[in-house]
Every structure is written in structure tokens, then in C-alpha cells.
Amino acid sequence: MASARERAARGWVAPTVTALVIIGVWQAVCSLGLVPDFMLPGPVDVVRALADDALLLLAHSATTLAEAALGLAIGVALGFAIACLMDRFETVYRALDPLVTVSQTIPTVAIAPLLVLWFGYGILPKVVLVVITTFFPITVALASGFKSVDPDVLDLMRTMDATRWQVFRYAKLPAAAGQFFGGLRISATYAIVGAVIAEWLGGASGLGVYMTRVRKSFSYDRMFAAIIVISALSLALMKGVDALQRACMPWERAERKKQS
Amino acid sequence: MPSSHDNGSEAPALEARGVSLSWESEPVVRDISVLVPNGEVVCLVGRSGCGKTTLFHALAGLTRPDAGTVLLHGEDVTGRPGRVSYMLQKDLLLPSRTVIDNVCLPLVVAGERPAAARDKARPLFARFGLEGTERLWPSQLSGGMRQRAALLRTYLMANDVVLLDEPFSALDALTRADMRGWFCDMARELGLSALVITHDVDEAVSMASRVYVMRGNPAAGEATVIAGAVDIARPGAREGFELTPEFLAAKREVLGLLG
Numbered sequence: 180m181a182s183a184r185e186r187a188a189r190g191w192v193a194p195t196v197t198a199l200v201i202i203g204v205w206q207a208v209c210s211l212g213l214v215p216d217f218m219l220p221g222p223v224d225v226v227r228a229l230a231d232d233a234l235l236l237l238a239h240s241a242t243t244l245a246e247a248a249l250g251l252a253i254g255v256a257l258g259f260a261i262a263c264l265m266d267r268f269e270t271v272y273r274a275l276d277p278l279v280t281v282s283q284t285i286p287t288v289a290i291a292p293l294l295v296l297w298f299g300y301g302i303l304p305k306v307v308l309v310v311i312t313t314f315f316p317i318t319v320a321l322a323s324g325f326k327s328v329d330p331d332v333l334d335l336m337r338t339m340d341a342t343r344w345q346v347f348r349y350a351k352l353p354a355a356a357g358q359f360f361g362g363l364r365i366s367a368t369y370a371i372v373g374a375v376i377a378e379w380l381g382g383a384s385g386l387g388v389y390m391t392r393v394r395k396s397f398s399y400d401r402m403f404a405a406i407i408v409i410s411a412l413s414l415a416l417m418k419g420v421d422a423l424q425r426a427c428m429p430w431e432r433a434e435r436k437k438q439s
Numbered sequence: 440m441p442s443s444h445d446n447g448s449e450a451p452a453l454e455a456r457g458v459s460l461s462w463e464s465e466p467v468v469r470d471i472s473v474l475v476p477n478g479e480v481v482c483l484v485g486r487s488g489c490g491k492t493t494l495f496h497a498l499a500g501l502t503r504p505d506a507g508t509v510l511l512h513g514e515d516v517t518g519r520p521g522r523v524s525y526m527l528q529k530d531l532l533l534p535s536r537t538v539i540d541n542v543c544l545p546l547v548v549a550g551e552r553p554a555a556a557r558d559k560a561r562p563l564f565a566r567f568g569l570e571g572t573e574r575l576w577p578s579q580l581s582g583g584m585r586q587r588a589a590l591l592r593t594y595l596m597a598n599d600v601v602l603l604d605e606p607f608s609a610l611d612a613l614t615r616a617d618m619r620g621w622f623c624d625m626a627r628e629l630g631l632s633a634l635v636i637t638h639d640v641d642e643a644v645s646m647a648s649r650v651y652v653m654r655g656n657p658a659a660g661e662a663t664v665i666a667g668a669v670d671i672a673r674p675g676a677r678e679g680f681e682l683t684p685e686f687l688a689a690k691r692e693v694l695g696l697l698g
Contacts, residue, residue, distance in 0.1 A: 335531050338499050339548040339596060340521025353535030430534050433576040
């Protein structure tokens with residue numbers, strides 16, 4: 180047990196040292212005046228900006244988080260529904276599978292202005308953009324997860340004379356759980372970034388709105404502060420997904436313990 | 440729940456009459472007739488790829504044979520799944536369910552409430568050598584325990600007739616020998632009738648009261664047929680049967696039929 184903890188602790192050392200070195204070099208470059216202040220603020224300036232604007236950033240974060248959460252929830256529900264249809268009807272699978280793949284290559288930044296044109300400056304275009312970016316990873320993960328079920332398990336279910344719903348509930352859904360959470364993890368980070376990009380193009384509040392404002396006043400220290408907040412939110416969401424996965428898939432821990 | 444069917448009816452537990460099957464219009468097995476008397480263990484031996492598993496799919500009702508009928512206690516169950524308990528070659532325990540919930544799955548699928556199903560399964564854990572594993576995950580069990588859990592699940596499939604497809608082939612030799620003895624004792628105690636596929640002649644002769652020998656090579660266009668059956672009389676205790684001349688004689692006969 181102690182050795183496992185030691186190993187985990189050692190896993191933290193290398194990245195922490197690397198990060199400290201990068202921050203140190205960054206601060207040195209700024210302190211020595213190698214790059215003009217207004218182009219690259221130093222870490223100390225960024226932390227000061229973060230502290231000064233803490234309340235403001237919190238308010239903007241709430242907006243962005245709300246848009247991201249709402250969009251993600253709708254995206255997951257939509258992705259789940261489509262993946263189920265693709266699983267139930269082979270025709271739907273064949274019709275949608277290539278389209279889903281192609282649609283993943285559409286750049287989010289490019290469609291954002293269209294959404295503003297169609298849906299205005301309120302919360303709607305932001306949520307729609309988050310839905311569009313999050314539902315593809317979910318659909319792909321679930322559709323391939325449903326397909327990953329062992330065909331012998333399906334035979335086993337048939338020997339029990341299981342209904343289609345029972346096969347889905349007991350065999351396919353658990354088989355897809357791992358891939359689903361993998362997709363959800365990606366989608367969660369996309370959700371924050373998607374909301375911020377949509378906010379760049381206009382709105383009353385949100386981290387993207389904050390970013391466009393500070394850019395116009397050339398306060399790049401506050402720009403960096405916003406970037407740090409976005410990273411922190413994405414990281415928190417990912418950790419949240421990991422916690423949810425651990426709660427929903429308790430058997431995984433037993434399997435991991437066996438492997439180590 | 441399984442129950443013994445010795446209510447005066449003379450119908451065997453399971454009977455296949457003239458079953459023929461093909462795969463993409465190539466015949467795999469032809470005119471197979473086998474009979475499992477009530478409360479007995481019967482083995483089917485044959486070389487790999489001779490169509491044993493294909494035949495079992497038909498006996499379990501997963502596929503409908505081109506010809507022939509499958510009778511369960513005299514009732515025609517041809518092409519009807521869910522009537523005969525079937526244990527596939529792999530243990531197929533679902534990683535997402537605890538051992539007890541895996542074992543209960545047939546009951547839950549049949550419409551029982553999970554709590555009631557667990558109450559039914561719990562007393563059987565000791566008999567299957569699984570006490571204390573109820574709340575573990577399948578990945579925490581040894582190979583032999585996984586196989587016993589799969590057998591308990593098969594037993595709870597609501598029938599006293601079980602089909603076992605190479606049930607012990609994934610186990611090491613010592614565990615396999617233990618499991619064989621354990622299975623025969625348990626089957627006798629619970630009044631199960633079993634049809635067991637194996638490619639291990641020793642295993643077949645040591646377990647069964649009758650061994651059917653399948654011969655053929657469907658891949659070469661030669662449909663598999665029953666080459667013959669060997670009845671094995673085994674008076675008294677089974678202990679040490681593998682060392683008797685009767686065992687060797689039966690084994691020689693089976694090997695002769697295998698060709």
C-alpha cells in the first residue's frame with residue numbers, strides 16, 4: 180500500500196518541477212525586460228490580475244459554466260438518443276456513422292458567427308454551440324460501446340429468453356460505460372471552450388465576453404488570468420467526470436487493483 | 440427452479456431426433472440423435488471443428504435445425520430459446536455485476552425482483568463452493584470459481600436439463616479434475632440431467648454414463664454424424680474409476696469410434 184502511495188507521490192514530482200521551471204523562466208524573461216510588458220505580462224502580474232478581478236471573474240465564470248452545463252446536458256441526452264437509435268436500427272447506424280465522423284471535423288470557430296446570426300446574442304447560440312461540439316464525442320463513444328459487447332454474451336442473453344430491453348439494460352449499456360465516460364471527459368472540456376468561443380462573438384457576460392473586453396483595453400495580464408480560469412474550470416469538470424465514473428463503475432477499481 | 444421430473448413419465452430429459460444443420464448451405468451435422476436420460480450425465484466427444492457447438496446452439500433453441508426435433512421431457516422445444524439451460528464455452532460473467540447479481544441474472548430476466556432473486560441464490564453459494572464471494576466482482580475470482588459461478592447461473596436458468604459446452608477446458612489440469620468430480624456429485628445431488636461437450640476422452644469416460652462420439656469434418660465437406668455410443672456401467676462409488684480396466688476398455692472403444 181505504502182509503495183503504491185510512494186509511486187503516486189513520485190508521479191507528482193516531475194510535472195510539478197517542470198511547471199515551476201517554466202514559470203521561473205517566464206518570470207525571468209519578463210523581469211530582465213527581454214520582452215515588453217504589454218506583450219507578455221509576467222506570472223506575478225497575472226496572479227495580481229487574478230486577485231484584483233476575482234469577483235468579476237467568478238460572476239463571468241458562473242455564466243460560462245451555466246451555458247456549458249446546459250449545453251453538455253442536452254448534448255449528452257441527444258447523443259444518447261441517437262446512439263440508441265443507431266444500435267436499434269442497423270439502417271440508422273449505416274446512415275449516420277459516416278456523417279457523425281465527418282461532422283467532427285467541422286471547426287467550431289467557423290460556425291459560431293452563423294449561430295449568432297441565427298440565434299442572436301442571448302444564451303441560445305452559446306448553448307447550441309456547446310450542444311454541437313459535445314454530442315459528437317458522446318454519440319461516437321456510445322455507438323461503438325454498444326457494438327463492443329461480446330456476441331457470446333448476446334447468445335447467453337438469448338438462452339435466457341431476454342427481451343430487447345433486458346439485453347440493452349444488462350449487457351450493452353454496461354459494456355458501453357467505459358467508452359461513454361471517455362467520451363464525456365472529452366465533451367466536458369469541449370463544453371467550456373465551446374461556450375467561451377461563442378461568447379467572443381457577443382453577449383452580456385461570460386468569460387469569453389470578459390476576454391474580448393480586456394483585449395480591447397490591452398490588459399493582457401487579465402487575459403492570462405481568464406485563460407487560467409478556463410483551464411481550471413475544464414480541469415474541474417474532467418475531475419468531476421472521473422468521480423462520476425468511479426461512482427457508476429465500481430467494478431473498475433477491482434479490475435485495476437488486480438492488474439497492478 | 441429446477442425440479443425432478445420423475446412423476447411416472449418415461450420421457451427422457453432431453454432428446455434430439457434426426458437433427459441436421461447447415462452453415463451457408465454447407466451441411467455441418469447430419470441426422471444427429473442423442474438421448475439424455477433423467478438424472479444422468481451424457482457426454483458428446485468429437486474433434487475440434489466437428490460442429491459440436493453448432494449442434495448445441497440448436498439444442499438450446501438459438502437456431503432452428505434444417506431437420507429434426509428437440510424434445511425436452513417429451514415436449515417439442517425445437518427453435519425455442521429459454522427452455523434448456525445452456526452454459527457456453529466461456530464463463531461470460533458480466534464484469535459490471537457482482538457475483539451474486541451475475542448468478543441471479545436468469546431469475547431477474549425471468550421477471551423476479553432482484554432482492555427475491557438474491558434470496559433464492561444465496562443458499563446455493565455454499566453448495567457451489569462460492570461462499571463469501573457474493574459481493575465480489577467477477578474479476579476477483581479464480582478461474583475455477585468463475586466457472587462454478589457460471590454453472591450456478593446456468594443451474595438457475597429454470598431447468599433441470601443443462602447443456603455444457605467444454606465447461607472445464609479453460610482450467611488447469613488439477614482444477615479440471617476436481618471440478619469434474621465436484622460437478623458429477625452435485626448433478627446427482629440436485630437431480631440434474633446434463634449433456635456435456637468435450638474433446639477430452641478421459642473427461643468424457645470419467646463423467647458420463649453414456650458417451651456419444653461425433654465424427655466428421657464439415658470444413659472438408661464431410662458432415663458430422665454420430666459414429667456410435669459407448670455405455671459406461673459404473674457400479675458403486677466413482678472413486679478411482681479412472682484406474683480400472685473398465686475405464687480403459689471404455690476409453691479404447693471411444694477412441695476406436697473417433698477413428
